[in-house]
Every structure is written in C-alpha cells, then in structure tokens.
Amino acid sequence: MSAPTTPTDESERLAPPPVEETRVRRLARRLLRPAAAAASGLLLYASFPPRPLWWLAPVAFAVLGLALYGRRARAGLGLGYLAGLGYLLPLLVWTGVEVGPGPWLGLAAVEALFIAVAGAGIAYVSRLPLGPLWGAAVWIAVEAARARVPFGGFPWGKVAFGQPEGVFLPLAAVGGTPLLGFAVVLCGFGLGELVRRRAALRRFADRRILTAAVLAVAPVAAGFAALPLVSNSAQDGTATVALIQGNVPRMGLDFATQRRAVLDHHVKETLKLAADVKAGRAKQPDLVLWPENSSDIDPYLNADAYDEIDEAAKAIKAPLSVGAVVTPDNGAGSPLNQQILWDPKKGPVDTYNKRQLQPFGEYMPYRSFFRLFSSDVDLVRKDFVPGHKAADFDMAGTRVGPVTCYEAAFDWAVRDQVKAGAQIISVPSNNATFDRSEMTYQQLAMSRVRAVEHSRAVMVPVTTGVSAVIRPDGSIAQKTKMFTADALVADVPKRSSQTPATRMGTLPEWLLVALAAGGVGWTATRTVRRRKAVREHV
Numbered sequence: 001m002s003a004p005t006t007p008t009d010e011s012e013r014l015a016p017p018p019v020e021e022t023r024v025r026r027l028a029r030r031l032l033r034p035a036a037a038a039a040s041g042l043l044l045y046a047s048f049p050p051r052p053l054w055w056l057a058p059v060a061f062a063v064l065g066l067a068l069y070g071r072r073a074r075a076g077l078g079l080g081y082l083a084g085l086g087y088l089l090p091l092l093v094w095t096g097v098e099v100g101p102g103p104w105l106g107l108a109a110v111e112a113l114f115i116a117v118a119g120a121g122i123a124y125v126s127r128l129p130l131g132p133l134w135g136a137a138v139w140i141a142v143e144a145a146r147a148r149v150p151f152g153g154f155p156w157g158k159v160a161f162g163q164p165e166g167v168f169l170p171l172a173a174v175g176g177t178p179l180l181g182f183a184v185v186l187c188g189f190g191l192g193e194l195v196r197r198r199a200a201l202r203r204f205a206d207r208r209i210l211t212a213a214v215l216a217v218a219p220v221a222a223g224f225a226a227l228p229l230v231s232n233s234a235q236d237g238t239a240t241v242a243l244i245q246g247n248v249p250r251m252g253l254d255f256a257t258q259r260r261a262v263l264d265h266h267v268k269e270t271l272k273l274a275a276d277v278k279a280g281r282a283k284q285p286d287l288v289l290w291p292e293n294s295s296d297i298d299p300y301l302n303a304d305a306y307d308e309i310d311e312a313a314k315a316i317k318a319p320l321s322v323g324a325v326v327t328p329d330n331g332a333g334s335p336l337n338q339q340i341l342w343d344p345k346k347g348p349v350d351t352y353n354k355r356q357l358q359p360f361g362e363y364m365p366y367r368s369f370f371r372l373f374s375s376d377v378d379l380v381r382k383d384f385v386p387g388h389k390a391a392d393f394d395m396a397g398t399r400v401g402p403v404t405c406y407e408a409a410f411d412w413a414v415r416d417q418v419k420a421g422a423q424i425i426s427v428p429s430n431n432a433t434f435d436r437s438e439m440t441y442q443q444l445a446m447s448r449v450r451a452v453e454h455s456r457a458v459m460v461p462v463t464t465g466v467s468a469v470i471r472p473d474g475s476i477a478q479k480t481k482m483f484t485a486d487a488l489v490a491d492v493p494k495r496s497s498q499t500p501a502t503r504m505g506t507l508p509e510w511l512l513v514a515l516a517a518g519g520v521g522w523t524a525t526r527t528v529r530r531r532k533a534v535r536e537h538v
Helices: 009-014 019-046 056-068 073-091 101-125 131-146 169-201 207-225 253-278 303-316 375-379 405-409 411-419 439-454 500-504 507-537
Strands: 238-245 287-289 320-326 336-343 347-353 393-395 398-402 424-426 457-460 468-470 476-479 486-493
Touching: 019 056, 019 073, 056 073, 056 101, 056 131, 056 169, 073 101, 101 131, 101 507, 131 169, 131 207, 131 507, 169 207, 169 411, 169 439, 169 500, 169 507, 238 253, 238 457, 238 468, 253 303, 253 486, 287 398, 303 320, 303 336, 336 393, 347 393, 398 411, 405 411, 405 439, 411 424, 411 439, 411 500, 424 439, 439 457, 439 468, 439 500, 457 486, 468 486, 476 486, 500 507
Parallel strands: 238 287, 287 320, 398 424, 424 457
Antiparallel strands: 238 486, 320 336, 336 347, 393 398, 457 468, 468 476
C-alpha cells in the first residue's frame, strides 16, 4: 500500500486561498473604516471629564482622519454619523437619567447628524494639499452651526470643552473655544496624516511626511506660545467670596416639589457660615453666591421667602446673589429664571434674567408635536421667557457677571458679561435632576475653559455639587462633593484686562468657517476641472 501523496511546498504556495478566508478578509476590510469611525467617537468621549485624558482627543481625530481619508462625501456622511453616535451616545446619557432613554437617544441621534455632515466635509477636502488644515476647519464650522440651530443651538460637547487642562488650553485666551477646538482637531488629523504618509512612503525625509509632522506639532507649539496670556494675578485686588451649596432633600425631577426645603437648606447653610464667621472659624466674605433655583419660591410674591433670604443676607453681612424663579405681574406673567442681587440693608437691588433658556427643560418648543412622542413634554407646565441684556452685579465693589447654568456652553453669553465689566464670573447652576451623572463634571470643565478664555476667576455655586472656585488659569482652588451641604470661602483675584479672545469675539470662529468654505470650494473647482479634462480626453 503506497503512502498518501502530499503537495510540495511550491504547490502549497500557489494554491488559491479558501473561498471562506477571502470572504472574511473582504468583510474585515469593509468593516475596518466603520469600526474605526465608531472607535474615534468613543475615544473622543473618553477624553472628556471626569477623566483627565485630554490627550485622547487628538488620538481620536487621528483615527477619524484615517477612516475618512479619500472617501467620497456620501461615505464620509455615514462614517461621520457612526463617529457621532460613538461620541454623543455616552456623552449625553445623563439627559435620560430621569425621563428614560427616549429623549437621550433622540438628542444623540439628532446631534450626531451634525457630526455626519462634518464627516462628509472632511472626506471631501481630505485629498487637498494640507488636507488636515481644511478638515479641522470643517469640523469647527459644523460646531459653529451646532451651537446655533435648532432652538438656539446645543454646543454641549464642543471639542474645546474636553480640554480644561493640557497643552492646548492656553489657546482659549487667543481665539476662544473655536481656536482651542481647531488646534486639537488639527493636531489629531496631522497625526493621522503622518501615520498614513509614513506607512505609504517609508522615508522620514519626504516632504509630505515633514508637512504632516508640522501640522501635528504646530498646535502644540502654539499652546506653549500662548502661555504668557494665562495669569492668576490680582489686577484689581482680591475679593473674599463665599459659595453656598445647600443640597436638596431628594434628587430627581420632583426637585420642584421640594422648593421650600431647598430654600431652607440654603438659608441654613448661610446662617451656619455666618456663625462660623462670628466665632472666628471662617473669614468674613465680601460677597455670597447662591445657586440657580436656590429659591424657586418667588420672594416678591411670598413674604416668608423674602424674609428668609433677607435674614440670611443680614446674618452674613454681605451682598447675596440668589437664584430664583420669578413670575411678574403678581404671578400672572411668564416665569423668569432670575438672579437677584440682595443687599443686606436694602433688600433686592438688581436682577439678571437668564437669556439662553434650555429647550425641553425651561420651555417646550412645538409642544403639541412633541406630545405625539412623549407625554413628558407636559412636565414643563409653563414656558419660561428669556432675558435680553447682560447685567453685572456690583457686589461690595466687585463686579460679578452671572452666567446661569446652561448659558456657560454659549460663547456669547459669557463674553457679554466680561465685556460689560465683570471682574469675576459666576456660573450658578442646578444639577439636582441629573443624579450622580457625568453632567456636572462636563459643565465644570466648561467653566474651567471659560476662566482661561477670558482670564477671569469663575465661581460655580451648584445646588447639589460640584460647586467650585476656579482660578483664571483654569485650575480648581476649592470644590465640594456631590449631594452634600457645604460652603466654600476663598480669596479670589479680580481682573479687568481683556484677552484677545474676549476682544475679537466671533472673529476667529468666522475665519475658520471661511477657511472651511475655501477648502470645500477649492475641492469643487478641482473636481470640475478633472471631469472636464476627462471628457476632453475621451
């Protein structure tokens, strides 16, 4: 019986691969870019607070840039949407804490459409010379649109808000959040281009590799160059500021039913601080800041609420900024989310009405339409109305600019208060309805970026935490724990100079939008010429 024959080594090498293996490889190649796009979104989410992983953002954009390079705009649209879902689904999960997954999934799905458009634009301009530069501008242009539409925009999750520390942060003082975000995206796309060129050319000395390296390194160098704009010096002296975190009896959407208890908590914590001051255990504050919704009982209509707040102001012997819900016309008008400046001798002397209201939270757009999808729209029983002007408070000689909660996400809302003369920024907030989610840390990161952007100390009094004292360089001097009653007292630098970002306003953003438009226009021109040349050749 003869031994079975075995193929030679050469026949093994020449034999075609199994059909199944070829299909697997083909499927893997098809899934590689979608998987990379989704992974880039997850990496970008992971770069956001409370994780101190700001450096992951450039890595995320390097991966996204590699996934989008050379794709058609239509493919970029789909890849961008996957990146948007990977990013925004985990980032915005807090929006469904009390109302279920519907609003969370809907918001993430809609906002991811903007990232899809960015993906299409980035893919479209990716083959241009200096492709990362045009692509980064496209991303910022789409962020500019997302900050304005629909319903006044939703800037939450701008790339800049994930950079409350790190090498890029000083650029906020140069060109605000648009330039800061642009630097992060450009660095990431430059890294991706460097990897792609290195893999294709395998020669470090090639001009295209060196160009990619410059695009990756230039934003980092610019961040270091901008460091002299960041300062904690007290240009106008210091103020001793107290932040009161009264806490709430229970977290959740029934916060509104606890209105009296919430007011009592903030009065109690203020009286406790006053006793500590009298006993020498705490320093006498020059001014005191309460959070948003610390008095949801209108003190103009309820004498007992008025008396409680007045008692607290007199006890602490300092002007007090109170976050209240006020209903004009003896309760017949539409409610206002109002900050009231309360003088210990004169009572209420000035007000600031929140200008950027939160849709679906403080007012319900298209109520009858959205009721078709959820009866939760009626949790907003009466629509708030917005204020219309900036208003800094003169608190014992210190100019304090209130930026109420959601407004901190909007460039113009913060900039207006600084230009109106604020020496210190206050961001009174109420996060009681978001449980122990990452929302409060994401919002705190915004305030840290705003501190550097405008070179101002930022005070963040929050009903349930995290309350914080933020230095002008974005670092945190003091902070509280979540869902605890507490008070912070700190000496805070007062500053009056304006950064380039403050002075230039929206100019850097519009320049980047113009750059994006130029890249898209250049690509369109090249495409038309190429098609014309093909037709003439045929």
